[in-house]
Amino acid sequence: GAVxxxxxxxxxxxxxxxxxxxxxxxxxxxxxxxxYRQFPKQSLMLMATSNEGSKATYEQGVEKDKFLINHASLTxxxxxxxxxxxxDSSFYICSAGGGDYSNQPQHFGDGxxxxxx
Amino acid sequence: GESVGLHLPTLSVQEGDNSIINCAYSNSAxxxxxxxxxxxxxxxxxxxxxxxxxxxxxxxxxxxxxxxTVKHLSLQIAATQPGDxxxxxxxxxxxxxxxxxxxxxxxxxx
Numbered sequence: 001g002a003v004x005x006x007x008x009x010x011x012x013x014x015x016x017x018x019x020x021x022x023x024x025x026x027x028x029x030x031x032x033x034x035x036y037r038q039f040p041k042q043s044l045m046l047m048a049t050s051n052e053g054s055k056a057t058y059e060q061g062v063e064k065d066k067f068l069i070n071h072a073s074l075t076x077x078x079x080x081x082x083x084x085x086x087x088d089s090s091f092y093i094c095s096a097g098g099g100d101y102s103n104q105p106q107h108f109g110d111g112x113x114x115x116x117x
Numbered sequence: 118g119e120s121v122g123l124h125l126p127t128l129s130v131q132e133g134d135n136s137i138i139n140c141a142y143s144n145s146a147x148x149x150x151x152x153x154x155x156x157x158x159x160x161x162x163x164x165x166x167x168x169x170x171x172x173x174x175x176x177x178x179x180x181x182x183x184x185x186t187v188k189h190l191s192l193q194i195a196a197t198q199p200g201d202x203x204x205x206x207x208x209x210x211x212x213x214x215x216x217x218x219x220x221x222x223x224x225x226x227x
Contacts, residue, residue, distance in 0.1 A: 006160070034215075041125055043206060043219045044161070093160050103168060105151045106215060108160035
């Protein structure tokens with residue numbers, strides 16, 4: 001159980017393009033999902049907390065107009081990288097948990113590798 | 118911010134040997150800890166978790182030890198196999214958020 005699916009797994013696009021990444025909880029409902037960014041050989045950096053039916057909470061230094069998050073249902077959150085540039089190239093990962101985060105693990109998608117030319 | 122681990126150390130072990138991966142955390146109020154395994158190009162995969170009211174928890178070939186006195190967490194892998202080669206992250210839950218360590222890269226030598 002507790003499967004999180006992320007799509008697409010790899011995107012290559014030109015600078016200036018907007019890219020949408022989907023995160024789905026396949027066998028459970030997730031009122032909250034998390035979006036992370038990861039650089040090579042580094043840890044996960046939390047970008048934002050996606051809340052179903054309300055606005056996302058962004059971490060300090062993350063531009064909310066650059067990284068648009070929509071959590072329209074209990075099983076889907078999307079991250080849109082608007083007008084992407086080469087510096088936005090990275091590995092983006094989402095996670096979700098089934099309930100009380102104080103005693104249940106987050107389950108991660110397999111990530112999306114974004115390459116901006 | 119929170120500090121869970123600082124660098125990306127590497128660990129090489131012979132196949133069949135036991136592995137010990139360590140993690141230091143900084144928030145004494147953290148009460149829930151998780152170990153994740155991340156293979157190249159994939160998302161982190163849950164291995165084992167432990168709550169702060171426990172010192173030790175065992176799974177299949179893995180054991181997590183928690184020392185709250187020195188704020189230290191370790192993951193022990195018994196009879197390490199080539200498939201265990203990956204980056205291992207510890208995570209602590211504090212302030213309604215998970216904080217991840219930098220990770221340790223484990224290489225198993227056949």
